[in-house]
Every structure is written in C-alpha cells, then in structure tokens.
Amino acid sequence: MEQRILDWLKLAGNAGIAADKVLDLDLDHLTADSRRRLAQRLGAERPGSEQPTRRLGPAFDLIAEHASCWHGEPDAASRAELHRAIAGLWEAEGSLGGWRDLLRVPAVDLSKPAKGLTTAAERMVALLPLRLRLDPRWLAAGAAGGALACVAAAGLVAPVAIASLPAWAGLGAALTALLPKRLTLKEGGGAGAGPNFAPAVEAAALFAMLLELQGRDETTIGRVLDRAIGDANEDRALTEAAAVRSWLDDLRTRFEAALVAEGE
16 A cells, blocks of 8 residues: 555656645545545535534543543553543544554454554554654653554454453553663652653543544644644653643643644
8 A cells, every 4th residue: 555655656746746736545434634635625625614523622531531530540451441432532433444544453353462552552653753752751652552542443343341351461562562671661650759640641642633633644643743742851740630631731722733833
C-alpha cells in the first residue's frame, strides 16, 4: 500500500501536480473529515454543510471522569478500560477501522500479544513529532498509548473483561522493547509526592487526539500534535483529578488552535 501511494505521488509529480494538491484517503474507511475534504476538493460541498463532529471534548471528559475515581496510580487494566471507552466514542461514526489502519493494529490475535502491542506502540511513536520522540516522557506516553489502543481494539471486537485479557503478558515486553534503557518504567512520584496520574493521562490524551485527527495525512497529524502539546518539558504534577482537568482543558485549547492554524 505504501509503495502504491508513493508511485501515485511520483506519477502526479511527473504530471506537474504539486504534492499539496494530492488528497490521500482510504475510501473503504472514509471518515467524516476525509469525506468533507474530498467534497471540498471536488467542489461538491454545499454552503452550510455539516462540519465533522468533534469528539475530543467528550474524550477528555472521560479521562477526567476516570481520574476522579483513581485512588492511586491506575493499573494496566484500568488504563485499558479508559482507552476502550475513548475508542467507543468513535464507534458510532464507523471510523474505528480508520484508526486501526493508522496504527497498523493487526487482526486480533491475543494468543500472540507481544507482536501486536509492539507494532501499535511503534506506530504511535512514529506519528509523534521528532522533538516529542526525543523526550523520554512523551516517548513512554506514545508507546503506552499505542499498546493500550491495541488492547482496546481487542475489547471492542470481542466484549470480554479487559482485566482478563492475556494481552497483559505482552504489554510490559512491548514497552520495554521500545523505550530507551535510560528511561525507567517506574511512574510513581517520590516519597510523599502522592500518586502520579500523568503517564496514564498523557497516553490516553494522545490516543484521543489521534482518533480526532484520523483521516489526515501523517505530516498534518505531527504538526497538530506538536502545536497542541506545546512545551514538552513543562513541569507538572497530575496528582489529583482537578489538576488532570485543568491540564486537559489547556491541551484542548491548544489542540483547537492548532486546527485553526491548519485552516480548519
């Protein structure tokens, strides 16, 4: 598929068509946003036509709601349940296949969890802008977000108890294989610092933003994430639900501003 797309882009270039005039979309997994962009390109969009439904707000509400129920750092099962709930927001639109393709989530095969989780984790990290891939914290968030998205996909296909998924056997291996050795996987704060919700919240927020951006090309996804996340080195302590809500509100504001900068 990738080679065919490159061939078409080369053919377009040879015909004198600028790369920014080429619209790359999957007709089998057409999202509301990609359908709108196709209509615009064809001149078929009617004035006042409906804009794509934004689901990032409800997704961030879900993250804050789950965080309000955490009494300590959430375990893997709790984090996967959150990702499954986020993915469910897009289920009604019929665009779940789109994000599975974007993350290259394989057909659900929980008998071999490590391979699928690693593939999705690597793909999520690859979609991050370079400066975030070089930041250990956001590298961890991307890897965890991708791996947990794979588990969420399995939960949506086969409604089973998330906590009992045998995929947990491969989660640690997937993250360990991807993260640099200098990065410890201990996510808790120091003595007396209280629980640290940041790793779980960041991974879930990345997943939600990716679902909102599906249908766009990878370059656009990277630019929006880069603008939305802002200062990757900002010092924050997400130790309580109120702090989680405040951070998510700021992130959503920057995300919307990034879309405006893209002309949306």
